[in-house]
Amino acid sequence: MRRVVEDPSDPCVRHTEEVLELRIVVRDLELRSVLASNELRELRRERDAAQKELARVAGDLAVVETQHAALTSLFVAAHQLHGTMDRETVLSRLEEIIVNFVGSEEFGVYEHTRGDELRRIAQVGMRDDVDPRLLQDLLAGIPLEIDEKRVGYIAIHRLLPHKPALEPADLELFNLLKTHAAAALLASRPSHDAQ
Amino acid sequence: MRTVTQGGSPHYKVTFVSYRMLPPREKKRRCFMRKKILVVDDSSTVTLMERMVLSRHAYDVVVANDGEEAIGVAKRELPDLILMDVVMPKMNGFDACKRIRQEESIHDVPIIMVTTRGEGTNVERGFESGCNDYVTKPINCTELLTKIHACIAG
Numbered sequence: 001m002r003r004v005v006e007d008p009s010d011p012c013v014r015h016t017e018e019v020l021e022l023r024i025v026v027r028d029l030e031l032r033s034v035l036a037s038n039e040l041r042e043l044r045r046e047r048d049a050a051q052k053e054l055a056r057v058a059g060d061l062a063v064v065e066t067q068h069a070a071l072t073s074l075f076v077a078a079h080q081l082h083g084t085m086d087r088e089t090v091l092s093r094l095e096e097i098i099v100n101f102v103g104s105e106e107f108g109v110y111e112h113t114r115g116d117e118l119r120r121i122a123q124v125g126m127r128d129d130v131d132p133r134l135l136q137d138l139l140a141g142i143p144l145e146i147d148e149k150r151v152g153y154i155a156i157h158r159l160l161p162h163k164p165a166l167e168p169a170d171l172e173l174f175n176l177l178k179t180h181a182a183a184a185l186l187a188s189r190p191s192h193d194a195q
Numbered sequence: 196m197r198t199v200t201q202g203g204s205p206h207y208k209v210t211f212v213s214y215r216m217l218p219p220r221e222k223k224r225r226c227f228m229r230k231k232i233l234v235v236d237d238s239s240t241v242t243l244m245e246r247m248v249l250s251r252h253a254y255d256v257v258v259a260n261d262g263e264e265a266i267g268v269a270k271r272e273l274p275d276l277i278l279m280d281v282v283m284p285k286m287n288g289f290d291a292c293k294r295i296r297q298e299e300s301i302h303d304v305p306i307i308m309v310t311t312r313g314e315g316t317n318v319e320r321g322f323e324s325g326c327n328d329y330v331t332k333p334i335n336c337t338e339l340l341t342k343i344h345a346c347i348a349g
Contacts, residue, residue, distance in 0.1 A: 062337060069248065069336035076244045096240040099311060103333040162313035162331050 070169040073101045074176050081184040090188045091122040094154075094181055099124060102170050103163040104139075104156045111144075111152035111185060118152070121185075126157070140166060142174045144182035151182040230347055231255045233274040235265040235291065236309070237283045241332070245278060245309075248336050254343075262291030269301045275347055278339075279326065281310040281317065289324040296325040305346035309334065 007013060080093040091109065098104050106125035110118050120126075142154040154177065159166070232254045234245045246256045257272050259265040262279075263286040269277060277295070281288035288308060296302050305328075308321040313331035321329050328342045 065337050065340075068251075069334075072247050072336075073244060076240060076247065079243065080240045093240055096238045100238060100241050100244075100332050100334075103311070105311070160311055160313065160331075163333065 066169075070172060073169070074173060077101065077173060077176055078180050081180050082187075085188050087188040090184045094177075094184075095122055095124055097173075097177070098154065098156070101173055102156065102166075103160045104158065105160050106158035107154060107156045109152065109154050109181075112150060121152075140170075140174065142177055144178060144185065146179055146182040146186060151185055154181070229253060229255055230275040231257065231272060232343070233257050233259060233265065233269055233272060233277045235259045235262065235277060235283070235288070236280040237261055238280070241280070241309075244334070248334075248339070249343075252340060262286030262288060262294075265291050266294050266298065269295060269304065270298060273301065274304060276343060277304055277306045278309050278330075278343075279306050281308060281312055281321070289320055292321070292324040292326050307339075307342055307346060309339070 077097045080097065081090065084090060084093070094109060098107055104124070107123065108120050108126050109122040111121045113119055137157055138155055139158065140154075140156040142156070144151040144153055230253075232249055234242050234249070234256055235258075236242050236245070237260050242258050242260075246258070249256050257268055257274065259268040261283045265277070265279065265286075279288040279292060283291075286294075288310065292306055292308070295304065295306065306326045307328045307330055308326045309330045309332060310317070310321075311332045313329075318329050327346050330339050330342060
């Protein structure tokens with residue numbers, strides 16, 4: 001067998017060695033590139049999953065915020081109605097609740113007198129000559145009852161222009177007003193009658 | 196710059212510096228401080244509601260019941276933002292807004308009008324009087340908080 005002795009000073013041999021080394025480097029870089037691509041794909045997948053989770057949590061938070069706002073308005077309504085025994089204050093707070101929480105610009109509050117006559121005790125945006133027994137264009141009627149006794153009712157005729165319709169939160173508020181407004185009106189009646 | 200003298204001596208020098216004139220580092224520091232909001236409304240029902248909503252989101256709340264009182268409270272408390280009703284006794288929200296824009300110490304406090312009057316003419320009048328944003332009642336809490344955050348951060 002013939003033995004070939006390579007001369008290291010030969011430029012051809014040197015270049016061949018360099019090419020071989022570069023090929024190894026290139027292969028290594030290719031491998032790293034594949035690994036980096038895989039890692040990038042994995043990170044993108046994790047980012048997408050995190051974004052989806054974030055969107056879900058944001059949605060849940062919005063629902064909780066809405067529920068909290070509804071509960072807050074219910075609490076404030078009850079707090080305001082029962083925070084006074086003065087008839088005028090009860091009525092003005094009832095008006096504030098209906099204007100600011102329901103968003104009505106035309107409504108009346110009616111009460112059964114001791115002689116079972118129905119009379120209007122508060123109103124916003126209504127004509128003075130409307131007969132309570134002949135109410136027309138009623139959007140919502142909320143009976144005010146306590147212990148199954150009818151105290152009066154709230155008649156809502158029109159909402160503010162920027163509020164298109166009643167919402168579920170309004171119905172919850174109506175349920176609260178049904179008993180709490182009735183109780184507040186009854187509680188303030190003796191001082192009013194005394195006056 | 197204003198100089199206040201108490202009984203001849205000592206002297207207290209109080210300087211009002213507009214938030215916009217502050218260096219960026221100071222602005223950043225103040226961003227992490229608890230913000231103070233002045234709620235102006237003649238309805239105790241609305242002020243209670245807004246107080247409860249804002250307190251839950253780490254805002255300090257001060258209240259005024261009409262436009263005239265609002266100017267005094269704003270000058271004293273130097274709030275970071277004002278929520279202003281429109282229809283109020285003594286001075287309405289539009290006039291109060293104009294007056295606040297003329298006061299040196301509070302002229303750049305953001306003002307959000309909060310009102311039942313959401314008609315275009317009213318909104319236009321609100322912006323003419325110098326308000327930064329407009330929210331209609333019944334209040335949508337998410338909308339209100341978003342606008343407050345945008346006004347304070349901006």
